[in-house]
Amino acid sequence: MSETVHIEATVNGSDRAFEVAANHTLLDVLRDQLGLTGTKECCVVGECGACTVVVDGIPMNSCLMLAVEIDGRDVTSVEGLAEDGHLNALQQAFLDVSAPQCGFCIPGQLMSAHALLQSNPDPTIDDVHEALGGNLCRCAGYLQITEAVMVAAKAGKQ
């Protein structure tokens, strides 16, 4: 059996302490151990962005990060965006402009956008394209996704 490691981390605002297998990625642990299946698995080589989560404010491909690396850190996944069951401005904007089609890439898109707006509340369209450039969408709803991020940024300014 794989060696396990005790870690403590903040996950979606809650302080958690748990054992993780040393060889498990953050993606494995989120999906299979914590049941946070909103984070999606596709390429597992850090190219598609479906598994993006935000770690200490930085968007990360959770498939490329070992779970032990989150010890002492703050992790937000798509499940951590809504507050008290209410969509946040970004989620609401995605819904309003119909950015999700099949929806499979959307959690990753949202997390990259979330990290962008945290660090840059007033992005240009080019900033959005750059920040979300690692999030593939085969439905290719890129125009709507970009629009949603811009709408959310504008809402944040009001």
Added chain:
Amino acid sequence: MTSNGFVGASPNRVGGRDRVTGAQQYVADIHFVGELHAKLVKIDESRARIISIDTAKAEQVPGVRLILTPDDLPKPMPRFGPQYQDRPVLAAGMVNYHGEPVAAVAADTKEAAEEAAALVVVEYEVLPEVHTIDAALAPDAPLVQDPSLRAGEQLAHTNVKTEINYGWGDIAAVDGDADYVIEREYDFPMITHFAIEPHGFIAEPLDDGLNVWSTIQHPFQLQKTLAKLLDVPLSKMRVFAPDPGGGFGGKQHPKLEPLVCYMALKTGKPVRLIMSLEETFQAVRRPSTRVRVRMGLTNDGDMVFQDIETDYLIGAYVDIADRVAEKSSYLAAGPYRVPVVKIVGRTILSNTTPTTAFRGFGVPQITWARESTLDEAALELGIDRFEIRRRNLPEKGFEFVPGDTPADGDWRQTADKAADLIGWENPLPEGRGRGIAFGIKSGPTTGLSYSTVRLLADGSAIIFSGTSDMGQGARTVFAQIVAQEMGIPIENVNVIMGDTATVPYDQQTSASRSTVLMGTSVYRACKDIHAKVKAMAARVHEVDEADIEVDSGIVRLTGEELPITDVVTAGLGALGGEVIGNGEMRKDKIPGHPLAGNAAFFEFNCTAIEAEVDPETGEIQIVKHVTVGDVGTALNPQQVQGQDDGAAIMGLGHSLMEGLILDEQGRTRNLGAIDYRIPTSKDLPIELVSASIENHDGPGPYGVKGVSEGSLLCTAPAVGAAVRDATGLVIRDLPLTPQRVWEAMREQKT
């Protein structure tokens, strides 16, 4: 019709909320107590004879419960497929394409399954393979399929699966009538679907029957396939099809579900096989093609004849490839008035990934060739490249394929709008080029869609439909129809899909059919409720049914208008209950028709591109991309735009960057996201304009036509034409990568 505001509106997507919270459950998100994880065993060859499979070492891995080999399966090896029963559950003594599974492991954990799969020792003899059209057609080529699999087929002793012949008129008789004849050959590469959700399957054995979860687009086709293979009645073969995370055709037909079912039956436990992206690449692809176009024109640019021959390189098993070839070849001559047409298509088996449906269903391949050839002809004849197309468009109602569905739109409006939006007449900035192309695809030729709508006592409603919502937004448009017809808020409509034991039969989700065919079925279910409400109103208000009208949520009695929901509440009385409506939309087969039926509608699209080419790197920048489709009615304009933008960008993918690369042994070398590039937000046109023509003249509810494929039918020829216009380069193969363009520029200079 009273407007309740739902036709032509864009309410929030039904299912949209779960898509932005992460609550949406896809197949891989579903788990069972005691489930086993499956992993496929493969060899790194495209054709080999299997000598032995040694599982001894793999069985030692803790947690391994089953290593399924062909010895564990019924003899002869069970086979299946949507057109031919040729695909084995596991490689049947032979590996016939790179990545074909030879065995499969089920274990308590993913890790154990992976470890054990790597320890299975397969002894094999590598055999000569074919992975190109020329190699497969060579007289001494090894046969991809044993002739015994093709009993009764005339071509069984060749690698040609099927030869198709269509057309009208006599080419020989008109050959001399053309002032100008052009002949060109264009190639189109193998493309993979790359839905962001890889394929996944779960099978749960029951005391009596099975439950199966799949990423499939056609749950009822899967149900039929499994019921037949496993000899289980349909009633006990229950398929759950959660909304797929993208389909694009790749998830239409069964693939590894039979294998997973056998594993579940053998172990008595739920077995899940969630494929990697690499394995998904090896499951299905778009056929590559070589198209030869010979076209005769008058000096004025009128088409005299078209003579089109297409070779489709298909995989080792046919899947739906023959149908792809038939349907795309049938309209090979395009949306034009052509007096004489000769069409030949050949599907050619090869030791490559099985080929299946892919958005556009073979049409993008042929359209690339036909439209590019037409462009070359226009340049040589000195005719404007837009005008040569426009002048050959049929009027609405003209049978451009004799005896078949006539042109179902005023296509010149679509063409003119595209030309207008790209500024076809405007002077071009230095270094830029423009191209324009027309594309047409037939909608479904047969179909059968049942639905049930339950109008509940509180005035809310539930729709039961077997369509799959894989992003096109089927749930939303069905909910719009019911909200419109019942006069209720769309928030009060629930849409149930994806469970063959709960929803009535639907043939399939493909060919941009759902709004037209299932939409009509749902509309008819609403009309069924209207009829029942009418009877109810007659009883409650003691008036003659003939004096009552029910429409769009309103019951009209003499001198009085009441909401349907009020009449239903009163009519149901103290016990409550509900009013149930059933709908059926049947598009029957037409005996003897080459496609089994005529087109329900056409997707007609015009794409115009303005582009510039970097003279140093060969990189193409799409400056402006215009796509215009004749949609009949945009029932949900936001979703129509989503489909059009998405298809247009997907079209840029195969135009500019995509293509599977095979090595000399026919092994795919760019499996996965690192080496196979699809468009990202950094690859978009500077400006993308998706527009629609709406004349409310489609066959679906409120005049809708299907929309989901139009915008990628003719992307490639429009891009190619813009590149040629900018640089003078004529490149007859895709994708137009910087390398290919740069090499062509270098050749041009010398």
